[in-house]
Amino acid sequence: MDIITTNELCKQYSHKLVIDHVNMHIPEHSIYGFVGENGSGKTTIMRLLTGLAEPTSGSFTLFGVKNTDPAIYEKRKYVSAIVEKTSLVPSMTAKENLRYFELYTGISLTEQDRDDLLRKVHLEDVGNKKVRNFSLGMRQRLGIALALVSKPKLMFLDEPMNGLDPEGIAELRDLLIDLNQKDGITVLISSHILSELEKIASCYGFISHGKIIEEITASELQSRCRKSLMIKVDKIAETEAILKTHNITDYKVSSNGEINIFENLKVNDIVAELNAANVTILSINSSEESVEEYYLNLVKEGK
Amino acid sequence: MGRLLKAFFFKLSKDLAFRIILIIGGGLALFETLILFGLQQILATEADVFKLVSGQSMLMLSFSPAQNFGLAIPLYIIIFICLEFSHGTIRNKIIAGHSKFQIYTSLYLSGLILAMMLLLSYVTLCTALGSIFGGFDVNGEAMFGITSGSKLSLEYLLKYILLGLLVYTSLVAVTVFFATLFRSIGPCIPIIFLLIMGGYYLAVIMGTVIQTSEAIALHQQMSGDQEVYQAAKDSLENFRRIGNVLKVINPLYSLSVADNVDGVSTMDTYTFFAGIGSNLIYAAAFFFGGAAIFKKRDIK
Incomplete structure (x- = not known):
C-alpha cells in the first residue's frame, strides 16, 4: 500500500x-x-x-x-x-x-x-x-x-x-x-x-x-545497475584502439586513467593484446554502477 | 486552537524580549510621571497652583496607542510574529496538522492577549503613579491630557476605556495583517508607526480645527456681525461633517479628541458608536483579509 x-x-x-x-x-x-x-x-x-x-x-x-x-x-x-x-x-x-x-x-x-x-x-x-x-x-x-x-x-x-x-x-x-x-x-x-x-x-x-x-x-x-570491468592502464589511446578492434564501444574513460567497460568481453584476449602492445595494466577489477552513476545515466538518456 | 494558545503562553514565559518590554513599560510610566511632576514643580508659583500630574491625566495619556508605550505594543507583536516565521515554528505547526486559518487566528488572539496584558499593566501603573503624585483629579485640574480642564464623568470614563480597549482589537488585526504579509520586521515597523501617528494627528488636527471654528463662530455671534457669523457657522458645519466622517474612518479619533460641555468631558452617542463601529469594521476586515491572504500564500 x-x-x-x-x-x-x-x-x-x-x-x-x-x-x-x-x-x-x-x-x-x-x-x-x-x-x-x-x-x-x-x-x-x-x-x-x-x-x-x-x-x-x-x-x-x-x-x-x-x-x-x-x-x-x-x-x-x-x-x-x-x-x-x-x-x-x-x-x-x-x-x-x-x-x-x-x-x-x-x-x-x-x-x-x-x-x-x-x-x-x-x-x-x-x-x-x-x-x-x-x-x-x-x-x-x-x-x-x-x-x-x-x-x-x-x-x-x-x-x-x-x-x-x-x-x-x-x-x-x-x-x-x-x-x-x-x-x-x-x-x-x-x-x-x-x-x-x-x-x-x-x-x-x-x-x-x-x-x-x-x-x-x-x-x-x-x-539494473550495470556491471563493469575497470582497467587502469598507462597508455589510454592504445587501449582504446584495442577495444575498438573488438567492437567494444560502451566504455568510459575517466581522468585518472581508468577505463570502465560495460560490455561483456573476453578478459584474457584483451589482456594478451594489451601486453603485446606494451601497455602496462596497473589494476584490473570488476565493479558495479553506483546510484549516482545510474542517476547520471538516467538524466543523460532523458536529455 | 487551545493547543496553539497554550504553546503561545509557554513561549511567552520563556521570552526575554517580553520581560524586557515589561521593564520598559514600567520604566516609561515612572519616567513620564516624574518628568511631568518635575515640570509641575518648576512651573508652579506660590500664587498660581499649576498641576500637570494626576491619575486622570496619566490614565488618558496611557490609553492612547499613539503615545510612547502604546506604540511599543504593536511593535513587540510584530517582533513576536516575525520571529515565529524566521524560527520556522509556523512551518512546524502546519506540518503538525494545524490549518492556516487556525494558525492565523491563534496569531491574532495571541497578539490581542499580549496587547491587553501590556496595555492594562501600563495603564494601571500610570494611573496609580499619577494618583500618588497628584490624586486622581476627577475635576480635571491637571492641564495635561485630552480631558484637562473638565470634570470627568463616569459615563465618559467607561466609554473611553471601552473604546481604548476596542481600538486594540483593530490595531492588533492591522499589525498581524502586515506582520504575516511581510514576515519580516523591517517593513512592518514603519508602516504601523505611520498608520498610528497618521491616525492620531489627523484626529487631533481635525479636533483643533473644529474647536477653533466653534470659538470663532461664538465670537462673531457675540459681535453681532450676522454676515460673518453666518460664514463662520457654515465653515463650522462643514468641519463638523468632515469630523463625523473621520470618526468613522479613523478608529483613533474618539480616543484623541474629547468634547467639553458645561465643564464636563463628554462623548456624544454618534462619536461613541462611530468609534465602536469603525474599530469592529477594521478588526474584521484586516482579520479576514489577512487570513485569506495567509491561506493562499506558501510558507517559506
Missing part, C-alpha cells in the same frame, strides 16, 4: 513550472530515497506534501486522504518533517523546544521520555544550553528529536545529513534504519550523499528538472 501517491502534481512560480506533472508512489514502511540535482524540485515536492506550499494543479493523497479533503489535517498529525532547515526557537533550551513542540502538537511527554529522546540523538549532555549556542550538527539532531516527539508514521527529511560529521551521519543512518524496521516509520529522505542513501533506501525516486524520471525499488536498481 502506498502511503503517498501524487497525481499529475504541478507547482508553478511566476511563469516557471518547477514541478511538472509528478506522479509519485511512496510505499508504506519504506525508506524512499529522493535523488535529484540542486533545483530539481525535491524540496518543493516535500513542501507540497507537508502542506507548506499549495499545488498549482494536480493532487496527492496522504494515508489515502486527498489533499483537498479537510480530513487531511487529522492525517498530518502522523507526519513529521525537517524541510530546508530545522525549526527551533534559539532562545530556548533543547528540553524547552521539545516542550513547546509538545504543547502545539497536543502530545504530553514525561521528563523521562524527553531524556530518552535527547539520548537517542546524543544530546543528553546539553543541559540548559540555549539552542542559539548549538552547532549545526546539534541543531540537526535536535530537529530529528522534535520530529520523533509525535511518534510519526511518516517522516520527511530534506538533506538531514547536512552539517553532520561522519560519526553523526552513521548514527543518523542507524537511527533511521531502526525507526523504519522497529517502528515501521516510512521515511522520505533526500540527500546529496548518495553513498549513504544507498545504504538505507528501500526504493528510489529520481527527479530532474521537476519531473520524476524513474521510481524503482532498491532490488530492481541493483539488478
Whole structure:
C-alpha cells in the first residue's frame, strides 16, 4: 500500500513550472530515497506534501486522504518533517523546544521520555544550553528529536545529513534504519550523499528538472545497475584502439586513467593484446554502477 | 486552537524580549510621571497652583496607542510574529496538522492577549503613579491630557476605556495583517508607526480645527456681525461633517479628541458608536483579509 501517491502534481512560480506533472508512489514502511540535482524540485515536492506550499494543479493523497479533503489535517498529525532547515526557537533550551513542540502538537511527554529522546540523538549532555549556542550538527539532531516527539508514521527529511560529521551521519543512518524496521516509520529522505542513501533506501525516486524520471525499488536498481570491468592502464589511446578492434564501444574513460567497460568481453584476449602492445595494466577489477552513476545515466538518456 | 494558545503562553514565559518590554513599560510610566511632576514643580508659583500630574491625566495619556508605550505594543507583536516565521515554528505547526486559518487566528488572539496584558499593566501603573503624585483629579485640574480642564464623568470614563480597549482589537488585526504579509520586521515597523501617528494627528488636527471654528463662530455671534457669523457657522458645519466622517474612518479619533460641555468631558452617542463601529469594521476586515491572504500564500 502506498502511503503517498501524487497525481499529475504541478507547482508553478511566476511563469516557471518547477514541478511538472509528478506522479509519485511512496510505499508504506519504506525508506524512499529522493535523488535529484540542486533545483530539481525535491524540496518543493516535500513542501507540497507537508502542506507548506499549495499545488498549482494536480493532487496527492496522504494515508489515502486527498489533499483537498479537510480530513487531511487529522492525517498530518502522523507526519513529521525537517524541510530546508530545522525549526527551533534559539532562545530556548533543547528540553524547552521539545516542550513547546509538545504543547502545539497536543502530545504530553514525561521528563523521562524527553531524556530518552535527547539520548537517542546524543544530546543528553546539553543541559540548559540555549539552542542559539548549538552547532549545526546539534541543531540537526535536535530537529530529528522534535520530529520523533509525535511518534510519526511518516517522516520527511530534506538533506538531514547536512552539517553532520561522519560519526553523526552513521548514527543518523542507524537511527533511521531502526525507526523504519522497529517502528515501521516510512521515511522520505533526500540527500546529496548518495553513498549513504544507498545504504538505507528501500526504493528510489529520481527527479530532474521537476519531473520524476524513474521510481524503482532498491532490488530492481541493483539488478539494473550495470556491471563493469575497470582497467587502469598507462597508455589510454592504445587501449582504446584495442577495444575498438573488438567492437567494444560502451566504455568510459575517466581522468585518472581508468577505463570502465560495460560490455561483456573476453578478459584474457584483451589482456594478451594489451601486453603485446606494451601497455602496462596497473589494476584490473570488476565493479558495479553506483546510484549516482545510474542517476547520471538516467538524466543523460532523458536529455 | 487551545493547543496553539497554550504553546503561545509557554513561549511567552520563556521570552526575554517580553520581560524586557515589561521593564520598559514600567520604566516609561515612572519616567513620564516624574518628568511631568518635575515640570509641575518648576512651573508652579506660590500664587498660581499649576498641576500637570494626576491619575486622570496619566490614565488618558496611557490609553492612547499613539503615545510612547502604546506604540511599543504593536511593535513587540510584530517582533513576536516575525520571529515565529524566521524560527520556522509556523512551518512546524502546519506540518503538525494545524490549518492556516487556525494558525492565523491563534496569531491574532495571541497578539490581542499580549496587547491587553501590556496595555492594562501600563495603564494601571500610570494611573496609580499619577494618583500618588497628584490624586486622581476627577475635576480635571491637571492641564495635561485630552480631558484637562473638565470634570470627568463616569459615563465618559467607561466609554473611553471601552473604546481604548476596542481600538486594540483593530490595531492588533492591522499589525498581524502586515506582520504575516511581510514576515519580516523591517517593513512592518514603519508602516504601523505611520498608520498610528497618521491616525492620531489627523484626529487631533481635525479636533483643533473644529474647536477653533466653534470659538470663532461664538465670537462673531457675540459681535453681532450676522454676515460673518453666518460664514463662520457654515465653515463650522462643514468641519463638523468632515469630523463625523473621520470618526468613522479613523478608529483613533474618539480616543484623541474629547468634547467639553458645561465643564464636563463628554462623548456624544454618534462619536461613541462611530468609534465602536469603525474599530469592529477594521478588526474584521484586516482579520479576514489577512487570513485569506495567509491561506493562499506558501510558507517559506
